[in-house]
Amino acid sequence: MVRYLNASLLCGILALSAFAGDDEEDNSLIYPGYDLTAAKTVEVITASGEVVKGENMAANKFGTSYKNMKVKDEAGTLHKFKLPDDVKEITAKSFSLFKGGFRKPDRDIRYVTVDVIGKSGKKTMVQQLNYEGTDKVLVYNHPGESDWNTIPMTNISYLDVEGFYISLNGGELFEMTDKEYQKKGGFEKAFGSCEAVMQKYPSKKERDFDDFDKHLKTYLDECK
Numbered sequence: 001m002v003r004y005l006n007a008s009l010l011c012g013i014l015a016l017s018a019f020a021g022d023d024e025e026d027n028s029l030i031y032p033g034y035d036l037t038a039a040k041t042v043e044v045i046t047a048s049g050e051v052v053k054g055e056n057m058a059a060n061k062f063g064t065s066y067k068n069m070k071v072k073d074e075a076g077t078l079h080k081f082k083l084p085d086d087v088k089e090i091t092a093k094s095f096s097l098f099k100g101g102f103r104k105p106d107r108d109i110r111y112v113t114v115d116v117i118g119k120s121g122k123k124t125m126v127q128q129l130n131y132e133g134t135d136k137v138l139v140y141n142h143p144g145e146s147d148w149n150t151i152p153m154t155n156i157s158y159l160d161v162e163g164f165y166i167s168l169n170g171g172e173l174f175e176m177t178d179k180e181y182q183k184k185g186g187f188e189k190a191f192g193s194c195e196a197v198m199q200k201y202p203s204k205k206e207r208d209f210d211d212f213d214k215h216l217k218t219y220l221d222e223c224k
Helices: 002-025 178-183 186-191 195-200 209-222
Strands: 041-046 051-062 065-073 078-082 087-092 109-115 123-127 137-141 146-150 157-161 164-168 174-176
Touching: 041 065, 041 078, 051 078, 065 123, 123 137, 137 209, 174 178, 174 186, 178 186, 178 209, 186 195, 186 209, 195 209
Parallel strands: none
Antiparallel strands: 041 051, 041 087, 051 065, 065 078, 087 109, 109 123, 137 164, 146 157, 164 174
């Protein structure tokens, strides 16, 4: 039993080390899925437009989204929010090691309330995944193509993102999955307006969904 526990602990440490180091080696324009429950300081814009700045006292998940949050503002007042109904967006300014935020982003991370595609009247909170070229394209995690995972032997949870919600030039959100990207014209829908992307990645093999970040970089670098 002790040998098993030691082996499990070692695996957990190795997994944690690799996980924590990913950001330093990753030059992708797409940020990982950070868990809002681990946020420390936040800025909340409510559905009515009020801005609340303070400390995240508690946030709870519901599926791949969130169901409620408590924020203590700078004056010590506790604000309770039902998510996603009560807020337009939440920006996490910092993450707490104690709450499992060992892997910390190098910038503020934004979460927004959006309509669930294909489900009229239903809303959810998604994480913004890109912060460059947002006047041209916005990328969020697809709530139906994401899942929570936990690093072994730790309390660190993260969102494993396998699909996106995308908006081009401020337009309506559309969904993008692996299947849609290659087999249903998704690549062309996202990047068809950019000749540079189409020429650089002419074949299906070069249009693999796993290379979405590379396609996005070309789109932002070479297309107006």
